[in-house]
Amino acid sequence: MTVIALNELSASFNGRRVLGPLSLEVNAGERVALVGKSGAGKSTLLKLAWEHCGPEIALVPQDLGLVPALSVFHNVYMGRVNQRSSWYNALTLLRPFSKDRQAVGTILKRLSIADKQWSPLASLSGGQRQRVAIARAIYQGAGTLIADEPVSALDGPLADKVMALLNEHFNSYLIALHDVDLALRYCDRIVGVADGMIALDEPSSRLSKADILPLY
């Protein structure tokens, strides 16, 4: 079963084609890394993928899509606003229910930011914000994830920890990563993008760092 399918799609910006036409399928259970130098079209490809996939999918966009005026808890809670009634959501905005606090707290703990649960998002650093966006995606509970550089602002050990957590919660994903080592370590398949086209598509077991570096 495919969870993400792009079929001969292309994207233009100001009348100039920046991506495709290309096709890409991600099957259930497949963890795919998207690599390539900046400007190659990774973010555009992820946006197209998000627009063309079904509802059961979580997203960590490049600019995170967080609301600075709300607390960390509410930003994470947003992962499930579609599963609750508007009334429940409105009440949560005033005073969160304890079972939601616990569920969100558990995820924040795994990401080492449990102490920030009630801080306003605006007071957080870049790396902390990135983890809040990841917590939101995990809390959503979908099996599939689309993420654009979700660990770019995290240091080495923390990036490892977060990638491991993503592998634990999502059995399939399409993640743009500029860190080739992380891609090889955590993903089953590597898709390389160059000049808006797919230039490489191999299982990571068959690749080494040297095979990927020419893309950059």
Next chain:
Amino acid sequence: MFSFPTVRVSLFFIVIAVGCLLLADLSISAANPWKDLGNFFLGLVTPDFFSYQGLATALLRTLAFAFVGVALGSAVGFLLALAYRWSAVRIFCGTIRAVHELFWALIFLQFFGFHPLTGVLAIAIPYSGIFAKVYSEILDEVDPEPARALPKGTGLISTYLFALLPQCWEQIKTYTAYRLECGLRSSAVLGFVGLPTLGFYLESSFAQGLYSEAGAMLILFYVVIATIPLWLRRQTLPFFLIAAPFCLGEGFPIIWDNVSRFFTEDIIPAPLRHGDGLAGLFDWGADILITEAMPGIWNTLLLTQMALVLTGIIALMTFPLISTQFGRPAGRLGGHVFLVILRSTPEYMLAYILLQVWGPSMLPAVVALALHNGGIIGHLVGRQSSNLSLRADAPRGLNRYGYEIVPRVYRSFLALLFYRWEIIMRETAILGILGIYTLGFFVDSAIQNIQFDRALVLIAITALLNIGIDKLSRVIRRRLALQTLPTC
């Protein structure tokens, strides 16, 4: 100098205003104008807070009408803002805000009578049109990414609650609180057409020459407005909102026969009511146009253009009073008090006072409009000029004013002035009720003569004129690339 488009446009408007000056009646007809004005100021410095026990009630009613009207207006305005992308909604909002609160009050008085609903709707209707526009502009500025990142299938309400409103809540709050200040002024002025707010008592004090009593009312009104940040808090707001509807007073009951007669008979053009057919309707329309609308529009335009330029002059003269670039802190405090008084006094009230002491002509109206609006713009420009950082050896005094400050603030000054053009025009039309021959005069006379069909036609013409000036102001601001925030 003349190579700057902003300077050329300014000169163009000054030339028009000078032309209007030659055509307008600006005489002082009162026998002893300066003595009366002196008496009025004497009243202001010797206020009598205890002569009249109705003073507290008048203040309470003024606050209550403002709260209920603005709350209703902001709620309806918010809902309209959500649908603002449809042009039908935009046109509807543009129309209801082009009609002044006092005209709405005059209309509702005809069928609701002196029921509290008249005052509440007179504020709520035009305000909802303004709220809709400004809220939708605020919502348009919100970062759309969080809404896009929400899980698919998220409902509209939850999207607004979590991704859109939190991002602009502060702005919405600030603007709504600011609008409440405007609402207090509107509410006070509604007294002049007979509702039980401050204007009503002010008018009767003036009529009896009780200047100390009038002075006390004005001072209390300034204090209420100046202390808004102290008493309007998140904790006190629910109390005010719940209490306000109960403080509107009883008024008189609505006579429903009047309501149905108003819509089925009164506002039907007279020739149709009398079966004179289309020919009669044409004569009737031509008569209104020639004898009332044309002179009304002409005088409204004359007055507006003179008031606009004088507003600019007053703003440019007064902003240094509060600017940190000039003067000393003690002097600036005085400047702040002066500008608060100018902008807190509704232009209608100022015009009324000046008309009492100078006699009827365009002069009191021009001065009143220019003082009020000049006070508002002077305050905003002064605040902006305080944020400028000049080189350490910049000139002082008049040279600093002319070479350093005015060139830097002139564009935003012009933007504010053109933004207020339409507001000045709306007020100009309304001042006709006081006896100056602008459109409001003819509307008021038609209502006095129980010709509501004529009154509605004239109100519609006034609204169209306001919409036209609004469009023209937009074009000029766009041509000159001027940007501004809404003021009221």
